[in-house]
Amino acid sequence: MRYYEDIEIGETNEYGEYHVTKEEIIEFAEQYDPQPFHVDEDAAEESAFGELVASGWHTAAMCMRMLVDGPIEERASMGARGVDELRWKQPVKPGDILSIRTEILDKRVSESDPRRGYVDSRLEGVTHNDDVVISWIGLGMIALRNPNDA
Template identity: 50%
Template sequence: MEYFEALAVGDTDSFGDYEVTREELTAFAGRYDPQPIHTDPDAAAQSMFGGLVASGWHTAAMTMRLLVDHQLADSRALGALGVDSLRWPEPVRPGDRLSVHTEISEKEPFDDERGRVAIDVTTTTDSGDTVLSMVGQVLWERR
């Protein structure tokens, strides 16, 4: 259970092997982002993407799942203040496998009980395409 004091600027981590299925992609989109490029294979085929692509919000949700499973669940992270510079430079497609790379870029006390940690997050596919980048602003418990 890492406390704020154990973290250092420059710390990195890489993890994950999340398989994106067509069923999950269309189910998420149908519920939260029902645009044809996410829900209708025929319409998506005629789009600039040439086929179904995940909602950016789904990409963020899958990234969050990987972060919790591999980094945050066993930490003293208390929650996030938000994210900065959220980008989806390439689309996620059915069959892609996602992994995440993190690097701590800033760290400072927030108050007597918590510290703020800026974490650069990059999500990539198994073919090396970057599909998400952001900077998470996370509060961490201090000793």
């Protein structure tokens, strides 16, 4: 388990391998974002994308899954305060293989609760071609191993 004290500003890591399928794109979009270019291949061909693409929210969810299975699983995570600067950079298409890259940007101990630290990190979702498709800054909360030493 990695605690606040174990995390260094500037630390970078890569995680995951998520295979995106047409079926999953349509299933997610039908439930949460039923715009034509996410649910109908013919309509998608006539859209600005020219083909079926994943919802940006689906892209975020796929990256979140890799984040939970990667660094969050390894850390004494206490959740998050939110995200800043969420950007969809390029569409995700069936057949893409996604992974994530993370970089620790900042950390500080909470003034209101010295048992937790705030760790801000940049996440980029990238395809197998190294195209950045999504980015955000996660505002994580991580338990301190030794809160009395902070």
